[in-house]
Structures are given as C-alpha cells and as structure tokens.
Amino acid sequence: MNIGIIGLGVVGGSFAKAIRAHLNPSHKIMAIDIDEKTIEQALSEGIIDYGETTNQTILQQADLVIIALYPAALINFMQTNNHLFKKGAIVTETTGIKTDMIKALKDLIPDTIDFIFGHPMAGRENRGLDYASAEVFQGSNYLITPTENNQQETINWYASFVEAIGFKRVTFVTADQHDEMIAYTSQLAHIIAVSLINSDLENRNTALFIGDSYRDLTRIAKLNEDLWTELFLANKEELLKAINRFEIKVQDMKEAITNDDRLKMKGYFVESTQRRLKLEHEDSKFTQDSM
C-alpha cells in the first residue's frame, strides 16, 4: 500500500513511525511537509521512503492519505489539492473539531475518494517531528465521525488500521457528540491549565514549591496559540457550556470552604474519588466500536 502523510509534525510524524514500527514493512510511506529540512530528516532517519514540500506525485499514488494539519491548513490543503487524489483513495484528517470541519470540507471532498473524519486522542505538548514517536498512540482513544458519504467497510478497515498502529479503542460518534465531549475532556482541560499557571503571582520562585500535581496540571499550559485559538473558537458554544459547568463546581467548593461546611466538602471529594475510580476502570477496558 502507498501511504501519504501530509504534515510531518508530532502527529503526522508519529503516524509515519507507528506505521513503520507496527505494520508490514513493504508499505511505501510518502510525506509532504512544507519544511524541506523536516523532509530531509525524515528521509535520513528512514521514517519515510519519499518526500515532497508541495505535492508533485504523492497524492496521485497514495491509497491512504493521512492529513495531519491544523484546521485552517487542512481546509487550505483541500482547496488546493482536492482534484489530485487517486480514484478510490481513503483520505482522513486528524483535527480536534468535527461539526465546523465537516461543514468546511463539505464541498471540497470529491466523489472519487472516501474521506474519513477522525481524531486521534494522543499527542505531545511539544511540536514537530523531533517529538514524534512510534509509541505515542499506544493505549490511546481514537474517535471517528462517519458521514453519509462513507462506506461502512472503509470505516471498519480504517478502525482496524489505527488499532494495528497502537490505538486501543476506536469509537464512532456524531459530530455533535464529538464536539460536546471534546469541549469538556480536552478544551476545558487546556483552559484550566492555562488559567492555573497564569494565575500565579510573579517573582515567587514557584518551582521550589511544586509537586507532581502542579507539574501534571500545567503540562498542557504549553500550547500552540494559533492552533488552540482556532480549535476553541470553532467549538465556542460547547466550550462555554463546559467552562460554565466547571465554574459552578469551583463556586460550590468555595462556598463550602468559606462556610467551613465539612460535610459538603467531604461529599465533593467522595464524589470526585468515585468518578475518578470509575474513569480508571472504564479507561482500562479495551473495546471497539462503541457506537
């Protein structure tokens, strides 16, 4: 199979490495990246077999195209290149929003390809090929949002494909479900991390006073401002709802603390403990196709 990867950042690069590590070595991996040096590095490290900085021949040859670009770049790529895909190709994208993205690409997807909207729930807070790894997908969730234009067998095949390169669980969800859940699990988490670290007072040598909790909670405060501004605004309504629900819980807690209401405080902690235990239990299950 000829596999084309568009964008050799941490996601595209990890796809390339994971395919190389976990699948039949006879697959030809080709990549397009606007950065010449990234292509050179990927070639010299043996991550890809062939590379281009703009499409010359790759889209015409690829049976599977994985577009690992930011939302705006993905739309732009489709506008420029949508007439070049091989007939019958499976093409997929990897962005963190679905409702807006499906709308944006609606008229840009030719009838001759099967285009799958997908979201690998894995990544790194660092950017670029240097942080890509064959193992970054291990044990992670993958979300697929089928559209009416998808062939069921293509989607099933792609689900098996991502499981073969390391994802532990593929879930099929509607665009609305996807965006509602992601607003909470991913976007709100980033808002919280940013707000936590930005609420620190200056010049107080915070590093001397931190444990793993603070390290963990601020890890994702290091983020790409262009990408996340795009993602947040493309899912604004759901995100604001998630923030509001979170703010209410913080407010409840503040009230209980202010009133020395031990009973309420303990109730919140017992609830959070139970929820986290349940999450760990569910997260440790390996299941497929929970549609």
Add this chain to the structure above:
Amino acid sequence: MNIGIIGLGVVGGSFAKAIRAHLNPSHKIMAIDIDEKTIEQALSEGIIDYGETTNQTILQQADLVIIALYPAALINFMQTNNHLFKKGAIVTETTGIKTDMIKALKDLIPDTIDFIFGHPMAGRENRGLDYASAEVFQGSNYLITPTENNQQETINWYASFVEAIGFKRVTFVTADQHDEMIAYTSQLAHIIAVSLINSDLENRNTALFIGDSYRDLTRIAKLNEDLWTELFLANKEELLKAINRFEIKVQDMKEAITNDDRLKMKGYFVESTQRRLKLEHEDSKFTQDSM
C-alpha cells in the same frame, strides 16, 4: 542511628524504604502504626527492623523520629506521647500546612528535642504501605519551616538527610510563605481536579473521549476526603485567595472566547507557554537552601 517512623502509610512507608535503599544499612528502622497487619507486612518485607502498634520502646530509643501522620493524628500523637522522646532527639513532621500546625504544637514540643516542621512535596494519590516506594521522593522538593527553637546545625543536617534519600532540593521558608505557596501549587490544584471531574455530565461514557490531558488533570481528584478537608480548612484564607485569582483568569478567558477576541486569547496562551517553559527550566535546577 535509630530511626523511628510514625505511621507507615505512603509517606512513612516511602521514608522507610528510601532510608533502607539509599543510606547506611546499619541504621535501625523502627515504626509505629496502629494497624497490626501493616507492621507485620513491613517486617516481613524487611522494610523495618522493629514495629509496634502503640509506642512501647521506640520513642525512647529513636535518635530521629519522622512523624508521617495526618494533621489531626499528629496533634493527637504529640499530646499522648510528647513526654517519651529520647533527650536530644530530632523529631520531624510531614504535614502540608505550617502556620496552624506550628500554633497547634507550640506547647506540645518538649525543650529536650529539636522539632523540625517539614513538608515533602511528593506522594501518591493512593494510600497505604502498598503504594510506598524508595523512589517516590526522587527529584522532589522539600520545604522546611524553621522555628526559633531549631538549632541551625540540626536543620542543616536534616536537609542533607532528605537529600540523601532522594529529594533534589530543600528550601527553607517561613510558615506564611509555605502556606501561601501551597495554597496555590497543591491545594488549588486539588480543588481544580475535583471540580473538573465533578462537572462532567452523567452517563456519557467519558472514558472513550479522553487523552492524557484529562487523565493528568483528574489524577488527584482521587483523594482522601478527611485529610484534604482538614488541610483546606487549616489554610482557608490563602486557599480562597488562590481560588479567586484562578477564577478571574478563567473569567478573562471566557470573555475573550465569547467576544472572539483572538488577540487576547493568543496573549493568554503565549503567556502560559512562557510561564510553563520557565517553570520547567527552574524545576530542572538542583539547588539547595534557597532561603
């Protein structure tokens, strides 16, 4: 040296294991734990040399006593046992609050011992000896709050001692500084984790939609409700200030998102990224005695 450890939970147990693993094997490690089975387990695993469920002989023999009990249990232990310490013993506690604790123990510390208020910034969200390990302190911060009754050389010796068992950095701070910083780095982090997981809507199979961000941000939502209720209320004023500052940042972010204010959003993300990078840089330094 005879070392007495009071409470073989995750902190006390890790002290025992780390002393065994990193220091001269001729130190005699003795422990008091109210749970007979915990003492039996610690003896059979060779973590301790001798154990008791209530003090019979340990405090009379120990040159160093590490009290790894929750705040209320610590006060209770001192009330019951403060006349039993060996003359000249170094005694230390490990709780996460200092102003209230120093006040509470003020009249309970005999002149014949050197009592050090300390806070190991390491732990596990799970309780008990089973989760103790010799490595849990590796690379962690240790805070010491000297009082007017401490001998400088005792404090310096204890700082070296905790570094020898794995802590990377010891900082001497006043009780006020300690509680102000901990309100932010530890207590607020726990409030956030609890509020995040408790703000989830029920029955929506959240585990299928999570990545490492959500896993990391909710890890500490699993917490001991009695301990944390004590800790929060003992540091109420500083904690409420920290929550308020955090809430303002969330509010600012919400406003920027509501108004599609890309410039402000990007500004917040650039700031959080810079702060996190600075934190990583400072956190990676190994320094001592930053008083």
